[in-house]
Amino acid sequence: MSLQSYVRPRGLDDALAALADPRTRPLIIAGGTDVIPAMRKMRLGEPQAAGDDDDRPGVVVDLSQLDELRGIGEKDGMLLIGAATTMGAIARHELVKDRAPALAAAAASVGSPLVRNRATVGGNLATASPSADTAPALLAANAVLGLASARQGRREVSITDFFVGYRRTLLQPGEIVAYILLPLSRGLVRGRFEKVGLRNADAISMVCVAVEMELDGRVCREARIGLGAVAAVPVRAFAVEAALKDREIDEAVARECAKLVHEHISPIDDLRASARYRSWVAEAVVARMIIDMACKARS
Amino acid sequence: MGTQEIEIQVNGQPLRATVAVEATLLDVLRNELGVVEVKNGCGQGDCGACTVLLDGDAVNSCLTLAVQADGRQVTTVKGLGSPEAPHPLQESFVAHGAVQCGFCSSGMVLSAASLMKQNPTPTRAEIREAISGNLCRCTGYTKIVDAIEEVANNARLLEERAS
Numbered sequence: 441m442s443l444q445s446y447v448r449p450r451g452l453d454d455a456l457a458a459l460a461d462p463r464t465r466p467l468i469i470a471g472g473t474d475v476i477p478a479m480r481k482m483r484l485g486e487p488q489a490a491g492d493d494d495d496r497p498g499v500v501v502d503l504s505q506l507d508e509l510r511g512i513g514e515k516d517g518m519l520l521i522g523a524a525t526t527m528g529a530i531a532r533h534e535l536v537k538d539r540a541p542a543l544a545a546a547a548a549s550v551g552s553p554l555v556r557n558r559a560t561v562g563g564n565l566a567t568a569s570p571s572a573d574t575a576p577a578l579l580a581a582n583a584v585l586g587l588a589s590a591r592q593g594r595r596e597v598s599i600t601d602f603f604v605g606y607r608r609t610l611l612q613p614g615e616i617v618a619y620i621l622l623p624l625s626r627g628l629v630r631g632r633f634e635k636v637g638l639r640n641a642d643a644i645s646m647v648c649v650a651v652e653m654e655l656d657g658r659v660c661r662e663a664r665i666g667l668g669a670v671a672a673v674p675v676r677a678f679a680v681e682a683a684l685k686d687r688e689i690d691e692a693v694a695r696e697c698a699k700l701v702h703e704h705i706s707p708i709d710d711l712r713a714s715a716r717y718r719s720w721v722a723e724a725v726v727a728r729m730i731i732d733m734a735c736k737a738r739s
Numbered sequence: 740m741g742t743q744e745i746e747i748q749v750n751g752q753p754l755r756a757t758v759a760v761e762a763t764l765l766d767v768l769r770n771e772l773g774v775v776e777v778k779n780g781c782g783q784g785d786c787g788a789c790t791v792l793l794d795g796d797a798v799n800s801c802l803t804l805a806v807q808a809d810g811r812q813v814t815t816v817k818g819l820g821s822p823e824a825p826h827p828l829q830e831s832f833v834a835h836g837a838v839q840c841g842f843c844s845s846g847m848v849l850s851a852a853s854l855m856k857q858n859p860t861p862t863r864a865e866i867r868e869a870i871s872g873n874l875c876r877c878t879g880y881t882k883i884v885d886a887i888e889e890v891a892n893n894a895r896l897l898e899e900r901a902s
Contacts, residue, residue, distance in 0.1 A: 443760040444741035446806040473802045477783045479761055500760055502807055528796075552872025553850065555784055557796040558803060641871030642785055 443467070446500045452508040452588065452618065458501045459614040460590035467497030468616065470504045470524050471558035473551065474567045504560065509618060512536060518584075519622040523562025527574075528553065530561060540622050542631030542650040546577035549635045552642045562617040565599075568607045568673070571645045575603070575674035577633050579666030580650040581622045589615035596621070603673035629654045629662075632729050636721055638712060645669045646713035647721045651729045653684075658734055660684045670705040670722050679703045680726060689734035698727035745809035749774055750818030758805045764813070765789045767805035776815050776845050780874075787873030790846030791815055797853035799872070816845035819852055827890050828852055835886035839877030846873045851887045859894045866891070 449455035459466045469475050503509055509524035512533050519539055521530065530536050531548035550556055550564070550573050564572045565585065583599045591614060602610050611617070633650045637643025648668040654661040663684045665677040679700035687693055707718035741760045746753055749772065756771040765782075768774040768791070780788030782801050789800040792814035800813075820826035828848050831837070838844045847870055854861055854869035861869065866887045867880070875883060 446741070446743055446760045446804070448807075448809075469804065469807070471802075472804060472807065473784060473799075476763060476802050476804065480782060483761070500804070500806070502804075504807065551784065552787065553853075553869055554787055554790060554797055554799045554872040555802065557793075557798045641868075 443500055444498045446502065448502045448505060452506060453590075455501060455503060455506060455616070456588060456590040456614070458499070459616065462613055465496065465498035466614075467500050468566070469500050469502050470560040470563045471526065472504070473555050473559040474563060474569075503562070503616065504558075509562070514624075515621075517624055519624055521561060521620045521622070523565075523586075523617040523619055524560045525562075526557055527551070527559045527561065527564070528556035530574075531556065539624050540577070540581055540631060542580055542633040542652060543574060543577040543622070545631075545633035546573045546635075546648070546650060549573050549633065549645075549648070555642070561620060565602065565620075566609065566611060566617050568603055568609045570606065570672055570674060571648065571669035572674060573633075573635060573645060573648050573668060575599070576648055576650040576666030576668045577631070578620065578622070579674060579676050580631065580652040580664045582664060584621040584623075585617055586619040586621065587611065587615050588618040591615075594618070600676060606672040630733050632733060634725055634729060636725065644712060647707075647718055647725060649722065649725045649729060651726070651733060653730070653733050655689075655734060657688075658690070659686065659688050660734065661686065663730075665701075665726060667701070667705060667722060667726075670707045670718050672706070675704045677701045677704045677726065684730065689730060691731050691735065694730040694734070695727045698723050698730065701726050743806050743809075745806055747772075747805075747808050747810075748812045750814060751812075756805070760804070760806055762805045763801050764791070764793075764803040764805045764808050765800040768800060768813070768815075774815055776817050778842055778845060780842070784872075785874070786843075787846045787850065787870075788843055790849045790873060792818075792849055792853060795853070795856065797850045814849070816848050819848065826852065827893070828855070828887065831886040831889050832883070835882045835889070837878060837882040837886040839875075843873055843875040843877075847875065847883055851890075854887075855890065855894070859891070860898060861887075861891050863888055 447458050510522040527547040527550045537544040564574045578599045631652045635645050635648040650666045653663045663681045668674045683697040707715040709715045746755045754772050758767050768777050778788035780786035784799045784802045791800045820829050850870050
């Protein structure tokens with residue numbers, strides 16, 4: 441490692457300016473819960489060839505204490521969450537619990553309470569791990585991400601377009617996730633999140649699923665389903681959603697629709713689970729969540 | 740390799756150090772500042788032995804850069820109480836035999852203290868959730884949860900008496 445300096449910008453514009461010059465090889469840090477273990481692995485790992493020095497990060501730019509990137513509120517009928525808001529703050533916030541229960545549950549399932557006091561939602565997205573727990577919840581909520589950079593200014597993109605490949609996003613060099621917007625639909629939208637891991641705390645998901653459904657009695661008016669840890673990127677199960685639309689849901693319908701999840705997932709074998717098990721669990725969890733939401737007691 | 744001068748308030752005392760940018764708060768507390776009641780376990784946020792309160796919130800000091808703590812308050816288990824004037828949680832841990840080898844204890848007590856600050860009368864389930872980032876390989880957790888629960892029950896009694 442050859443980290444040369446640490447910058448704690450005073451405002452968003454300062455931060456973007458600090459990230460704008462690629463020659464300084466900036467490394468963005470927020471909560472640090474992903475970056476710091478990665479740095480440790482590099483330090484403990486094989487010494488790198490001398491020529492690689494130019495690619496290594498030089499200046500650490502800390503976004504975690506920027507007030508402009510923190511906090512939760514309502515804006516124009518949307519729920520606005522600053523990207524440097526911690527998972528703990530999101531999980532505990534009454535407005536999130538009330539209006540975006542799947543996101544609140546997803547944030548509450550990340551790591552441990554200690555990790556959640558550091559880890560940020562923006563970091564969870566920008567790191568773009570396929571198993572990022574907040575990603576399926578934000579996919580199911582049809583969230584919009586506000587991006588910012590010195591060169592391109594501000595732009596808003598749909599979370600559906602954000603993940604472009606394994607640990608790759610739309611973010612350009614020097615660009616950050618600044619905020620997240622969740623549309624607050626007026627209908628009866630119910631959200632749920634479920635995570636399957638090896639233990640309840642400090643587990644990386646082997647499958648995680650978020651579902652939002654707008655129901656008219658037992659008839660599904662609209663459904664959005666996000667899944668994590670079952671493909672190179674977090675995915676929407678559009679085929680399942682389309683099959684559910686305007687159907688009266690019972691157990692058989694839910695199970696039939698859930699089978700379509702396989703059109704969207706391509707899980708791998710790793711130390712946490714086999715691909716076959718992940719496929720089976722993904723279908724089973726999607727079916728169970730639809731049944732619970734449409735057919736069981738109102739939440 | 741870049742270094743930076745930082746000042747951290749550790750248990751109310753300002754401590755200065757010149758640290759490498761990539762040094763973790765854990766490394767600097769133990770190796771530069773002699774704050775060895777903070778334990779080094781897994782070094783990657785799984786075990787909770789290195790728990791400190793950063794501006795009041797329980798965090799893994801191994802997942803925080805020392806430079807990120809510059810100008811901020813760090814509380815360790817020694818900042819909660821002393822042998823002469825222990826914190827109610829420290830007293831309760833001793834009374835319940837919730838300390839065996841002791842390696843997890845400082846982190847456990849701090850996670851419990853962080854919980855009680857947000858929620859002075861937690862349920863047993865909330866206590867278990869609050870310490871879920873702190874591993875103990877000796878006690879089987881029962882006595883630790885008992886110790887925290889007693890402090891919560893006392894807080895509940897006080898609350899009921901006040902109302």
